[in-house]
Amino acid sequence: xxxxxxxxxxxxxxxxxxxxxxxxxxxxxxxxxxxxxxxxxxxxxxxxxxxxxxxxxxxxxxxxxxxxxxxxxxxxxxxxxxxxxxxxxxxxxxxxxxxxxxxxxxxxxxxxxxxxxxxxxxxxxxxxxxxxxxxxxxxxxxxxxxxxxxxxxxxxxxxxxxxxxxxxxxxxxxxxxxxxxxxxxxxxxxxxxxxxxxxxxxxxxxxxxxxxxxxxxxxxxxxxxxxxxxxxxxxxxxxxxxxxxxxxxxxxxxxxxxxxxxxxxxxxxxxxxxxxxxxxxxxxxxxxxxxxxxxxxxxxxxxxxxxxxxxxxxxxxxxxxxxxxxxxxxxxxxxxxxxxxxxxxxxxxxxxxxxxxxxxxxxxxxxxxxxxxxxxxxxxxxxxxxxxxxxxxxxxxxxxxxxxxxxxxxxxxxxxxxxxxxxxxxxxxxxxxxxxxxxxxxxxxxxxxxxxxxxxxxxxxxxxxxxxxxxxxxxxxxxxxxxxxxxxxxxxxxxxxxxxxxxxxxxxxxxxxxxxxxxxxxxxxxxxxxxxxxx
Ligand code: ATP
Numbered sequence: 411x412x413x414x415x416x417x418x419x420x421x422x423x424x425x426x427x428x429x430x431x432x433x434x435x436x437x438x439x440x441x442x443x444x445x446x447x448x449x450x451x452x453x454x455x456x457x458x459x460x461x462x463x464x465x466x467x468x469x470x471x472x473x474x475x476x477x478x479x480x481x482x483x484x485x486x487x488x489x490x491x492x493x494x495x496x497x498x499x500x501x502x503x504x505x506x507x508x509x510x511x512x513x514x515x516x517x518x519x520x521x522x523x524x525x526x527x528x529x530x531x532x533x534x535x536x537x538x539x540x541x542x543x544x545x546x547x548x549x550x551x552x553x554x555x556x557x558x559x560x561x562x563x564x565x566x567x568x569x570x571x572x573x574x575x576x577x578x579x580x581x582x583x584x585x586x587x588x589x590x591x592x593x594x595x596x597x598x599x600x601x602x603x604x605x606x607x608x609x610x611x612x613x614x615x616x617x618x619x620x621x622x623x624x625x626x627x628x629x630x631x632x633x634x635x636x637x638x639x640x641x642x643x644x645x646x647x648x649x650x651x652x653x654x655x656x657x658x659x660x661x662x663x664x665x666x667x668x669x670x671x672x673x674x675x676x677x678x679x680x681x682x683x684x685x686x687x688x689x690x691x692x693x694x695x696x697x698x699x700x701x702x703x704x705x706x707x708x709x710x711x712x713x714x715x716x717x718x719x720x721x722x723x724x725x726x727x728x729x730x731x732x733x734x735x736x737x738x739x740x741x742x743x744x745x746x747x748x749x750x751x752x753x754x755x756x757x758x759x760x761x762x763x764x765x766x767x768x769x770x771x772x773x774x775x776x777x778x779x780x781x782x783x784x785x786x787x788x789x790x791x792x793x794x795x796x797x798x799x800x801x802x803x804x805x806x807x808x809x810x811x812x813x814x815x816x817x818x819x820x821x822x823x824x825x826x827x828x829x830x831x832x833x834x835x836x837x838x839x840x841x842x843x844x845x846x847x848x849x850x851x852x853x854x855x856x857x858x859x860x861x862x863x864x865x866x867x868x869x870x871x872x873x874x875x876x877x878x879x880x881x882x883x884x885x886x887x888x889x890x891x892x893x894x895x896x897x898x899x900x901x902x903x904x905x906x907x908x909x910x911x912x913x914x915x916x917x918x919x920x921x922x923x924x925x926x927x928x929x930x931x932x933x934x935x936x937x938x939x940x941x942x943x944x945x
Contacts, residue, residue: 411734413541416824417663419840423898425449425820426664438660438668440813445899448850448880450671450816453702454650456847457673457810458482460698462648473693475686478677479645481635485627487652488618493626494603495783496757503622504599507658508574510585512593518658519597522574522586528566529555534591535583537574539659541735546586547571554584554591602655604668620654625807627651628676629754632790632803643792643803644687646677650812662735664813665742671812676805678792681752684804685724688749692727695747695808699729699815703845704822708732710741722753722763722771729810731818744818745810752802759802761785819848823900829925832890842900843923846943851901852879853939856892858908860885867932868907871917874936879943897922903939907932 420426424443428435442450465471467479494500506519517539524537525547534554540546551565552558574594577583581592604620607613621627628647635647650673660666679687696711714726726748730741753771757763762783764774776782793800823842831837846852855872857864865885875881882901884892889906896904904920911917916929919938930938 411821411824413663413735413821415840416734416820419824419842419898420446420820438657438666440664440667445850446816449819449844449848449900450812452848452850453815453819454671454673454812456702457698457812458648458650460701461646461675471690471694474690475683476644479641480675481639481641481645481647483628483631483635483647483649484651485624485631485649487621487654488606488608489621489626489630491618492783492786493630493758494619496762496785497626497629497754498757498762499603499619499622500601501762503603504601505658506575506597507600508580508597509595510588510593511595512588512590513585515585515587516658517574517586520573520575521659523571524574524577524583525571526568527551527555528568529557529564533568533582535574535577537583537586537594539586539661541662543571543737550584550586600656600658602657604654604656622655623653623809624649624651624672624674625676625754625809628674629758629790629805630786632678632755633788636792643794644677644679644683646675648673648675650674662733662742664817665733665735667813670814673810673812673815675808676754677807678803678805680794681801681804684749684751684806687804688725688747688806691806691808692725692747695745695810696729699731699744699818702819702848703843704731704818708822712741720748720750720753722751722765723749724751725749731814731821733818734821742814744814745808747806747808750805750807752804754805755790755802757785759785759788759790819844832888839894839897841897841922844900844902846902846945849900849902849943850880851882851896851899852943853903853905854882854884854892854896854901855905856883856889856907857885858889858906862909863912864907867911867917868905871905871907871932871935875939878936878940893920903942905935905939 423445425446427441427443429439429441430436462480462482465480467477470477507516508519509516522537522539523543524535527534527536536547536551538546552562580594583594584591585594603622606618607616608618609616628649653672654669657666657668660668699709700706708731710730712728712730719726728743729745731744733742736742760773761781762774763771766772774782791800791802823844825841825843826838828836829839853875855868857868872881872883893904902922906918915932917932918927918929920927
């Protein structure tokens, strides 16, 4: 699938716009248009319904070690700065970056890729951040060696394309967009938290951060939740909300943005069963994406190898999707499911933790023997009423991005096929094949012609549908053109009022994917659409 076509459809039909477009846009920020807002809302609502509202705590879910409860939270975006010191974000939440001294551009160290090229004894690492990296590298190498396109085969390419962090000597690198060699600085740390200031005085004491994840709000409220409800372990807290990261190179449409929305669960359980709960959530979350229509051959569950795990984790898996903007065979993360042990609750109780020589977590002490960062000092342990046992719960964290899920759904839906036009001639049509549950508009209603009482009947059906679903009314232009517009919006069903409606009270329902048309009584239309949408 051609990503440019999807990006242009998103803009043309009102799924996504660049933020502040009339001022030239702002890199890493996006606005959802009238169709996009409904699509993303449907994804968020499907998540909340499936994970929280419809969860039955009385019945054991398939594959779960036992029954469990789920509750929700909605926390503030700005939290006490100490939260980020204890969580580790203040010191550790950074990416490595390199600067180009010549162009003043800044790149994420691991995102610059390239390949060694040699010509007449000169060897150079041709670096790129372009999507079509092979093409870009070839053109950049020709530029560097001052060769014409027809002389490109004189360049000898060595080894595979690798990321810049595999290159030891940066003086041999021809940076993206530079005109001379060796312009990149050594890599440096760059903290990804966006800063702001609370209160009238701009000082270090008033410095605050926009949250880089929603998770911490659920940890710091652990005691509030157990004290104010009757939830018992095992239970999960769910939250949907905005997060912010000052990404060095936002790119790939909404995939890497600076403002995005997360859908996160913190699931608290007994340490003895945490491994089983981890496996349950990993598999359950993977199944959720296929239930929304993402093709299983484009989805992948990638268990992190032990060396990639955080020091406190005994298991993490990423749920990944083969986004069309990635090179063939590469996948991008949709969601991370992590076993976080007792790291988070202990950090907020005790303070900043580090791993000791025995591999256990302990309070990090400074040269003066005092903790480098104290925790809240509050008791965040849990006491089991029945056994009387007191313990610090372990946490499983399925952390999904609402924008990445929306982008995957948009990529998956984009289809071009052949369909007959008004005169019966076959034409290419663009159709967004959303799962009916996610489609922004569920049904469109058309009078075949704007006379003979057809608009009146159509408007009545439209009014009835609108009580239940997002519906759309259209009486302008040839009916074939109206169908095409709905195909592009991904509307699964189109209802047409025609001459026969006036005789026998039936209307046609056209199916977006099969193009089948069936007749139903106009009085039954709402129920019929409900049956087809809700399955
Ligand atoms: P990546 O490695 O792609 O930067 P991450 O591993 O840092 O992602 P997490 O911290 O695990 O991401 O965040 C959980 C989820 O939040 C991700 O799986 C993704 O869906 C979403 N997410 C994270 N960063 C961004 C971003 N910059 N833009 C959009 N979504 C994001």
